[in-house]
Amino acid sequence: MSAAEYHFRLFVADDEPNSRLAEQNLRALCGEHLPDRHRIEVVNVLEDFEAALAAHVMVVPAVVVTAPRPVTLFGTLADKTAVLAALAL
Amino acid sequence: MIENLVSAIRKCPTRIEGLDQILQGGLPVGRTTLIIGGPGTGKSLFGLEFLYRGALAGEPGIFISFEERAGALRENAATLGWQLAPLEQSGALFLFDGHIDPKAVVTGDFGFQSFLAILDHKIKVMGAKAVVIDALDVLMRLINDDRREQDELLALHQWLAQRGVTALLSAKAPRDSDHARHYEFLDYLADCVIHLDNRMLGQLSTRRLRVVKYRGSGFGSNEYPFVIDAPGITLLPISEVGLSHQALGERFPTGLAALDGLIGGGFRRAASILVTGSTGTGKTTLCAHFAQAACARGEQVLYINFEESEAALVSTMQNPGIDLSTAVASGALHLLTALPEAMGAEQHLLRAFTAIKAMRPACVVLESASACKRMGTEQAAFEFLMRLINICKEMGITVVLTNQTAGFQNLDEISGIGVSSLIDTVIQLRLVEKDGSLQRQLMVMKARGSAHSQRYHEFRITDHGIDLMQEGA
Numbered sequence: 001m002s003a004a005e006y007h008f009r010l011f012v013a014d015d016e017p018n019s020r021l022a023e024q025n026l027r028a029l030c031g032e033h034l035p036d037r038h039r040i041e042v043v044n045v046l047e048d049f050e051a052a053l054a055a056h057v058m059v060v061p062a063v064v065v066t067a068p069r070p071v072t073l074f075g076t077l078a079d080k081t082a083v084l085a086a087l088a089l
Numbered sequence: 090m091i092e093n094l095v096s097a098i099r100k101c102p103t104r105i106e107g108l109d110q111i112l113q114g115g116l117p118v119g120r121t122t123l124i125i126g127g128p129g130t131g132k133s134l135f136g137l138e139f140l141y142r143g144a145l146a147g148e149p150g151i152f153i154s155f156e157e158r159a160g161a162l163r164e165n166a167a168t169l170g171w172q173l174a175p176l177e178q179s180g181a182l183f184l185f186d187g188h189i190d191p192k193a194v195v196t197g198d199f200g201f202q203s204f205l206a207i208l209d210h211k212i213k214v215m216g217a218k219a220v221v222i223d224a225l226d227v228l229m230r231l232i233n234d235d236r237r238e239q240d241e242l243l244a245l246h247q248w249l250a251q252r253g254v255t256a257l258l259s260a261k262a263p264r265d266s267d268h269a270r271h272y273e274f275l276d277y278l279a280d281c282v283i284h285l286d287n288r289m290l291g292q293l294s295t296r297r298l299r300v301v302k303y304r305g306s307g308f309g310s311n312e313y314p315f316v317i318d319a320p321g322i323t324l325l326p327i328s329e330v331g332l333s334h335q336a337l338g339e340r341f342p343t344g345l346a347a348l349d350g351l352i353g354g355g356f357r358r359a360a361s362i363l364v365t366g367s368t369g370t371g372k373t374t375l376c377a378h379f380a381q382a383a384c385a386r387g388e389q390v391l392y393i394n395f396e397e398s399e400a401a402l403v404s405t406m407q408n409p410g411i412d413l414s415t416a417v418a419s420g421a422l423h424l425l426t427a428l429p430e431a432m433g434a435e436q437h438l439l440r441a442f443t444a445i446k447a448m449r450p451a452c453v454v455l456e457s458a459s460a461c462k463r464m465g466t467e468q469a470a471f472e473f474l475m476r477l478i479n480i481c482k483e484m485g486i487t488v489v490l491t492n493q494t495a496g497f498q499n500l501d502e503i504s505g506i507g508v509s510s511l512i513d514t515v516i517q518l519r520l521v522e523k524d525g526s527l528q529r530q531l532m533v534m535k536a537r538g539s540a541h542s543q544r545y546h547e548f549r550i551t552d553h554g555i556d557l558m559q560e561g562a
Contacts, residue, residue, distance in 0.1 A: 013202035019513040024196070047201040049210050058155065058187045058204040058228065074231060076197030089337050 001014045004068035006038040006087070009055065013046050022061030025077035032036050033089050061068070099303045101219065101255045104142030105135065107324030111300060111309035117280045120254040120304075121246055125262050125272060126285030131156060131296060131317050132259040134165065135285070136221035138321050139257060141171050144181035149215040151183045151208065156224035159186040170319045181213050189227050201228070201241060205248060212252055214360045219255045225275075226260040239274050247277045247484065248452060250400065262286070280304040295436065296322060301469055304546055314436045316443055325438050334357045335485045337513065337538050344382030345375070347557035349533070351546065352514070353539040358451075360537070361478050361511055363458070363491040365520030371529060371550055372491040375518070376454045377413060378405045378554055379489055384416035388451035391444055392424045395460040399424040410553040429463035434473040437464060438445040453481050457491040458508075478511045519545075531557060 002074040008027055012019030023042065030038040044051040045060055055064050069088065077083050100114030109115045116122045116139075134152065140150035154162065162184055166173050176182035181230050187204055211217065232238045249256045258550050260275065262284075282302040288295060293310040296315050300308040315324040331541045338358025342349050349355045356362055364372045373396075380390045394402060402424065403413045416422035427437065445453065455477065461470035474490070481488040490512075507513075515534040520527050548557040 001437070011203060013200070013206070018186045018198050018200060021228055032364075045206045049207045050205075052203045053185070053207050056186060056188060056190070057367065058189065059199045059201055059231065060203045061199060062203070072193040074193055075199040078197035079195075082196050086196075 003037065004032050006065065007067040008038065009039045009064040010042045011041060011045050011052055011055070011057045011060050011064070012042060013060045014044060016060075018074065019061045021076040021078070022063070025080075025083075026063060027082065029077065029080070033084070033087075094378055100306075101143075101148075103135075103139045104146065105138050105322050105324070107313070107315070108298075108322070108325050110276055110305040110326045111298070111313060111324065112120065112281070112303065113307050113309075116257065117304070117306070118253055119250070121249055121256045121258060121315050122281040122283065123275050124137055124257060124259045124283045124285065125277035126259075127262040127287065130262075130285040130287045131315075131322065132285060133162065133223050134169075134260075134317055134322060135283075136223050136257050136259055137162060137166060138169075139169075140182055140219055140221055141166065141173065141176070142321075143219050145177045147181070147221060149181045149183075149216045149217045150219035150221065151185055151205065151211050151215065152221045152223065152281055153185040153187045153208065154223040155187050155189050155227040158188050159184040168319070169317070171321070183211050183215060183217070185211070187228075189231065193231075195233070196229055198237075199231075201245065202494045204228075207246075209252075212254060212384055217254060219257070221257045221259070223259045224261070225258050229260075242275060242278060251484065275301065281306075285544055296431075311435070312323045312433075314433075316439060318443070318446075321452045323439070323442070325435060326393070333447060335482060338485065340388075341487075342382055344378035344380075345557055348516075350559055351531075351533050351542040351557075352536045353541060356487055356489075356514065357538060358487055359482055360487055360513040361482065362487070362489045362514040362516065363512045364489060364516045365494055367494055369518070370518035370520055371555065372493070373402070373456060374406070374409050374411070374520055374550055374555055375516070376413045376456060376489055376491060377402075377409075380422055380452070380454055381413060382443075383417060383452045384419070384421040385467060388421070389448055390416070390422050390447055390454065391441075391450040392451045392454045392456075393441055393444075394424055394454075394456050395429045395463075396456050398426055408552070409550050409555070423450070429460050432464075434461075434464045434469035438473050438476050442480060445480060445486070449484075450486060453486055453488040454479075457487065457493055459491075459493040462469075474508050475511060478508065482511075514539075521545075 010023060043051045059074050062074060065071045071086050073086055094456060099118035101118045102109050102115040124132050124135055137152060140152050143150050163173055173182060229238050284299045284301055286297050297312045298315055299312045309326050313324045313326055315322055337360050340355040340357055342355045364375055366372055380392055383390050406413050458474055461473050464470055478488055514536045517532045517534050519530050523532055529548050531548050532545045533541040546558050548555050
């Protein structure tokens with residue numbers, strides 16, 4: 001198992017239900033699979049649309065994983081199997 | 090009343106050549122228009138040209154593509170000669186790079202709040218009146234649920250309506266019935282729906298546009314061929330045309346010195362000349378003289394021929410000793426041949442227009458006006474001829490048309506097609522029996538802006554071309 005640190009940028013729209021769910025799912029996943037080796041930055045697109053524009057994030061919630069391997073996830077992260085596969089965990 | 094309804098719809102001109110005529114003014118202001126077409130049919134360019142021309146006219150616009158990168162769009166625009174950079178810098182145009190990473194993984198429900206937040210901000214900052222959302226199908230494909238997709242489309246539609254922007258959405262044409270169902274809903278939401286396609290017609294790839302719906306407005310309901318070439322998209326809807334002709338210009342030789350003498354020195358630039366006569370009277374020979382002389386002076390001539398092939402014309406004209414092959418080889422003489430039946434009048438017109446634009450000839454020859462009727466209806470032929478003569482007159486090009494007459498008729502009419510008001514000069518050729526043999530005669534029946542002979546003049550077709558007598562027959 002790699003010990004690389006995971007960097008997540010979570011894009012949300014205030015606290016609308018899908019965004020809230022995505023944040024809960026991401027934190028749970030990190031607690032379970034990546035304790036002490038993850039960083040989460042939450043971006044509220046309604047406040048910081050420039051960041052969304054720069055990252056080409058058109059839908060929310062979305063997670064842009066910048067390390068160790070870049071990948072973009074759309075949605076609430078409810079499909080855990082798909083999330084783990086995308087993160088190579 | 091219908092008239093009231095029509096006048097109630099405010100239109101935003103697209104400023105795309107010919108499109109506003111088809112849309113009877115443009116896109117519906119503050120409403121949604123849908124443009125659907127297969128890959129490579131020009132959907133993005135329609136959107137981009139609409140915003141580009143709007144921005145030039147002082148109406149800021151936003152272009153979002155979920156598929157193409159902004160860099161690729163700028164490159165495409167540059168090939169058409171559109172300078173986007175100054176408009177982007179001045180805030181008149183914003184290219185919003187929303188391409189969706191095809192490798193992205195969908196892990197649950199999501200919404201469009203992000204792109205709407207960006208769009209909302211940009212609309213306010215720029216005072217944008219027009220928004221193009223390109224490749225909406227790519228965004229929709231992320232939602233693998235019909236019901237949710239409809240909800241999101243409805244929400245998007247309402248969002249756009251609330252902001253009062255004139256929106257143009259594009260989506261790729263459906264390939265299967267599943268997708269067709271989605272577009273049905275989009276079709277229903279949109280106030281105006283335009284279909285584009287690109288198909289082979291003979292050897293030619295032909296782009297076509299069709300307006301299938303326009304709530305509260307009339308529209309041109311034909312399929313309109315179009316071309317994408319600098320300086321942009323061109324449609325040539327055939328309908329009533331405004332006249333903006335150049336005045337008749339200087340005289341130049343017709344190719345027959347004796348004929349020059351009959352019409353005060355030659356044809357005039359930007360004039361339209363009709364050579365009329367029954368079959369075998371020498372119309373083609375006269376045209377060949379004209380074309381050869383023009384090419385010999387170093388002018389470019391476009392010879393539109395609905396009657397015979399290039400090879401046939403060149404070889405036929407060798408008999409009366411007129412060499413067209415040199416001019417063809419040098420590129421000074423360009424033949425555009427097709428059977429009138431091969432395509433519709435609009436396609437013929439677009440083909441001629443494209444050739445004229447590319448070549449910028451000094452003279453156009455058309456053989457024959459009478460054959461144009463085979464494009465379909467007499468009305469189509471009339472409109473084709475009227476538009477062609479009009480285009481030539483606007484560009485200062487001299488156009489010579491032949492017309493094959495049968496029996497007695499008004500000789501400055503084209504086989505019953507009334508374009509005579511657009512014809513400046515009419516030359517009639519005829520065969521008459523004299524002293525037991527057939528004699529060829531020519532008469533200048535009309536020559537606007539010139540004193541001309543009013544008599545029949547005898548001529549012969551010899552092995553060195555037409556030999557015309559100055560004296561009356």
